[in-house]
Amino acid sequence: MTDAFRAVYYVAMQQQALSIALIGILGIGAQWIAWRTGWPAIALMLAAGVIGGPVLGLIHPHAVFGDLLEPMVSVAVALILFEGGLSLNFRELRKTDGAVIRLVLLGSPIGWVLGSLACYYVAGLVWPVAILFAGILVVTGPTVVLPLLRQSNVAARPRAILKWEAIVNDPTGALLGVVTYEYLRRSGEGGTLASVILSLLAAAVIAGLIGWLAARALGWLFPRGHVPEYLKAPVLLVSVISVFVGSNMIQQETGLLAVTVMGIALANMRLDSLRDIQPFKENVTVLLISGVFVILSASLDLNVLRQFEWRFLAFLLALLFLVRPATVLLSLAFSPVPWNERLLVAWIAPRGIVAVAISGLFALRLDRLGYSDGSILVTLSFSVVVATILFHGFSIKPVARLLKVTGASERGLLIVGATPFSLGMAAQLRLLDVPVTIADTSWQRLAPARHQGIPTYHGEILSEATEERLDLTRFQVLAATTDNEAYNTLVCNEFAPEIGRDNVHQLGDASDDDDPRTLPESLRGRALFASGHGVEDIMQREEQGWQFRKTRISEQFDYDAARASLPEDGDMLLLLRKNGALRFFTHASRPTPQPGDTILSYVPPSRKRPKGEEE
Structure with missing residues (x-):
């Protein structure tokens, strides 16, 4: 019996190791092909995962990693978001002429309302599920936007706007989904919307405070020699994971907010230590983005896509050509941002792993609450991710040239x-x-x-x-x-x-x-x-x-x-x-x-x- 158990354990370990190797090969291979050809990396990574997963059956993330898959992906997204926060310097924010603040403070609620209308009237979701899903769709996210910007020659201001919006709105969309779900759950127990918002607002403030205090602690330890050089990168990574997990223990989905605040706070402390470990963290982020995207697309269940209906296609078109443009144009109305830059920002809004992961999580919970439309969220979220990646990934360069918002034509x-x-x-x-x-x-x-x-x-x-x-x-x-x-x-x-x-x-x-x-x-x-x-x-x-x-x-x-x-x-x-x-x-x-x-x-x-x- 012991020998049989060891044999099964050995085979399982070998399968996990092989899957990890294949995920790395497909992800980094897609990035390399994108570099050689100029094609959008996010589209190639998505295709690599689909080919390696549901098409050829070489990778089965859920079967291989089991219950570890969700926390693995969550931690990876947290590290990606933290690294994105480290690139957000307030000097760059000033260059955006207030556009980022408008998109976060005005764009998020506008996008939530317009998205809810599209989910209800076009996709046919019931109101509670429509409002929850629209909150999630506020997310764009660095996992998709950063690779897109890396390959495109977009001018400095729209580049900064898209980058800041992606990183800051990532936790915002997650929190909007949590607000809606908690209200639906507590309303059956006599809870009110005000009590839900107040409790989640308090949790968000605590999460932000945790991230800020962690950044201040590292900012005090590193320059004073309390952490040796060879341990600074490991200490930083462990700190990010600890902050993420600790915040989520207080209130689920606030961890993303905590690590974002932590990254932005560290970025504006001007620590020499961060410059020394910058190549390491950037390499880790590229590897994580590649791996997460391959896992995402390899996890795609073709049976889910068979649930796709024509009304979902109409919803995708409404999201691409009505909801996003209207959200940006209304948010940036009367701003000093030129019209051609507004139009580019209004077009580019790819969704990635965060939208899919959160949608899958809430789909299960909504089913338990008795909302049958919850199961549709997985199909819709995958459709949104694939459509936005393909449309925005392949169009950003020609649209930027058409609108004349590219950088120097010749480097x-x-x-x-x-x-x-x-x-x-x-x-x-x-x-x-x-x-x-x-x-x-x-x-x-x-x-x-x-x-x-x-x-x-x-x-x-x-x-x-x-x-x-x-x-x-x-x-x-x-x-x-x-x-x-x-x-x-x-x-x-x-x-x-x-x-x-x-x-x-x-x-x-x-x-x-x-x-x-x-x-x-x-x-x-x-x-x-x-x-x-x-x-x-x-x-x-x-x-x-x-x-x-x-x-x-x-x-x-x-x-x-x-x-x-x-x-x-x-x-x-x-x-x-x-x-x-x-x-x-x-x-x-x-x-x-x-x-x-x-x-x-x-x-x-x-x-x-x-x-x-x-x-």
Whole structure:
């Protein structure tokens, strides 16, 4: 008997391990395909889960994880919401011109009322169930909005509005559902709406206070050295989970509010420790979002979809084209937000895991209270999630372009350090219509760039104020070209997580990690030029009158001819693809030009230029 039990236990453990591996492969694989193709990641993750779950039968979340599935997903959503809160800086809120406050304070009740009308008159739900479901639909949520914004080139203000709304409204929708359910439950026991609202309001205040106190405690412990560096990330994660569970023990569904408040409070304390663990928490969030979405779609019961009726289709259309647009436009009426940005925000409102999870939870409870329409909530919630993800996921880019609320159409180069070398490079790139900005702390050193009409940024690039004053999404690559190699390294190390390690470059010799006199390769950006010239080499060449030259690659004048035309000491610096992409020649990467591309080289003065090359 013992051997048989062990065998069953071993098989179950292996099945769980296999399911976890498959969920990770499908989720991260979908994210990678989205990155390669530009398709919306949330739609691909949804498709991956459906294929792995109900279609092929490779993943059965309910059967494999059992009772652990719901708490696993709940904790994952809490961590995602907390990480989203950490990205909410009040400086960014000021840029939204009050739109976020309007959408939360006005939009939530307006959306609740309009959604209730649509649920009752279009979907055919009874009033109690219609009001409860409409409260849940106030949610958009970071699990869907953040991946959508990551892949779309939306302008700064509508991006901030959508992000703030998603994170702040996530617990709001859950609480509205709780208010309705508690009233339905207590009304049979003689309870009044006022008593329900007062008790839940008190629970929400306590949950918010718990989140704020937890943030203050961490803000006191971390800077004073009471937590060692290697324990800060684990302590933070355990604290978030504890706050979430503790708040839910006081009143169910208030945990999301607590972790959101905790994240926002920590984000505005300016703790250096949070910057150190930022890459870790962002990686965890990407993994959790991928896993949660695959689990969500793999849990889809095709029998539930068979309950889909034509009135539900009419409800989806009403939700997409009437309820959401009316909610946003009424909330933002007479606001300074431009009309094109209002229309984009009015269109984008994908629903995700929170809506489905809460709907499934309340469906069971409503059945116990005798509301037969409760079972329909699962079908409706899945339909809303799939429809909004597909519609909004595939349309956000073309709609943003149509409404002219995209960021910079072409992402360019950010140069740190105004030197003769960087000014010459920027001038040549400007002639090629490449957007370039030069940043420097010296107003005087930036004067030649201003005289040439080159955009400049006067300030310390490493300052926190730079995040507010300079939109880094405009740049695809960075080149640190100051005469201080250590500072160049610091700049590259600071911006590598945001721009990408392969997209930050610096002047400085290609380092040898075995040489104790050089900075380690892991801290540095990619060394400019294939031979990795140092700062002193470039300064000497500037004094000798070296120049930048452009070479256009064609069928007649190919890459080999361009290389052969270079003088012995000349170096290729960067490659401009015909689609606008910039690629530097570095000690670690030598891009291969194609016809139509342009090479920018750094060459000695006074030499005859071959065909295809320009000064």
